[in-house]
Amino acid sequence: MRDPFPSRARPALLALWPAGLLLALANAEIPAVTGPVFAVLAAAYVAAAAVAIRCAPGSADPVAVLPVAAAVGLFAVAGGTGEPTAAAPSALLLNTLVLFAVAVVLLGVMTRLWLRLRHAPGAGSAAPLLLLFVLGTGGFLLNLLARVAIVQSGAAPQQLAVQATHWSAAEYLTGLDGPADFVGYTLVWLDLVQLAYVASAYLAAAALALLAGAAGAVTARAARVSAGTAAVLAALLIGAVLAAIAFGSETAAAIAFGTSIPFMATLVPFALGAALLGRAPTHQEQK
Template identity: 45%
Template sequence: MVRAAPWLAWPVGLALALGHLLGGLLPGVAFVVVDAAYVLAVVVTLHRGRWTRDRAALALLGAGVGIFALASLTGVPTARQPTAMLLNAAVLFAAAVALAVGAVALAHRMPGLPARLGVTAVVVGSAGYLLNLLARWAVVLSGAAPWQAAVEDRAWVANVYLRGLDGVPDTMSLLLVWLDLMQVAYVVLTYVGFAGLAVAAGRAGAVSGSAARAVAAVGGVAAGLTVLCAVLAPVSVVAAEAAFVLTIPFMSTLVPALLACALLTHTPTAAPSLARDPARTNIILGK
């Protein structure tokens, strides 16, 4: 049960965030208290389990915890609430940087093609996504928030624009679509990238083979399903909705969190010691 504790951080955070954002789970002040308790529980659990030595893994797990804890407080980003949108962008920016840094750190200590391809996918996706987040600040600081607010409901939501925009889109609509597509690409590349890093971790013995295969499978299936849904979105409302859900920013932390938990809770299998088995030692030495 104790070893399973880190694996609960992501699903519990997801339930907490969705409960607050979609259902008004608790009043504002009460939610802040519960939110703080969630973060504290994760920190205490990691320290008590002595799962704090792998800083790269902690960065990956912390990115998800941070998004759930902090982005929940800022609410769904919208130009109708510029200040909240800026704070939300700052949280997402920090989480994306944490994932990229964690990916680079893991790839540095894990040789092989899967690690190189994985970290490349994460870094390339992160570059576009960070530009997306900086653009949100640019929109607000330039005074263009009202223009975005007028069109964001159709040009900044994947399940709408993937089905096609009505009429001739204006400049702001085109800009928002391209910026959001950067987010879609980022989440897909994050799925793929951390799947590759999971394979590399399995080969390096940093996680068990079964854990590596499971994490890689989740990443691969999520990436493939997202692309398929995006392609089918123009002809299927269900596919459009699925593509939207699969590319919400917090989904970018799913596969990294799984890999982080596998790294933190992995117990290396010790090689048999000949010194502890005199009979076997004598056989090998020909005695």
């Protein structure tokens, strides 16, 4: 398959995800990045992303554009809210709204991609993992609604009192001293649901990357790299969770925390979207 995407444009497109991550980290870690400064940087980031997407041959294909745009939007908006915390309920709700929208977009895009490639070799093998992702997304959306319920019910102060331990996999996976109140128990439960969601996203993305490669929708190299990355991340997350629970490993718990942050669920779909943007879809693929 000949790749028509200009070689100069490809690095700019692929750089959007790490650039967004750096933008979010700068807002969280650098005091000089105030709200107005972040807004200017985010606007420039979104504008650069729009140009990169517009220049791509597959820019008319929503299955290619949406996963890239979802990641960009997540970093540009949720990156400005900082780490979600009950200490700032308004920012927490904005963060929740963006995560909800991105989760819905990812589910829709990955389902649509499978439907597009359902006659390709390997489609049957990918279907169970896609179904697992559907279930994981449903649980995560309920998780996000529960965040809203905590704020709206006036329980934010109770969440604030325990969120440093009960809402962080790096803390609770190794075990906490009880007894826990209802909000503490709820936060642990909600975060476990998030772990399952991100793991299901990795597994489904790996399967769809292989499917896209088998169908010729992306290059074989792009399929291998995307699938391999997703498989490694899934193995790290699942293995770290099990090791932290079974052996009380703080290192494993920290790895589980890092690999289960919701923006990580956008990484491989973003890469697949970028690969799809590199070529205009054929009429058969658009069906």
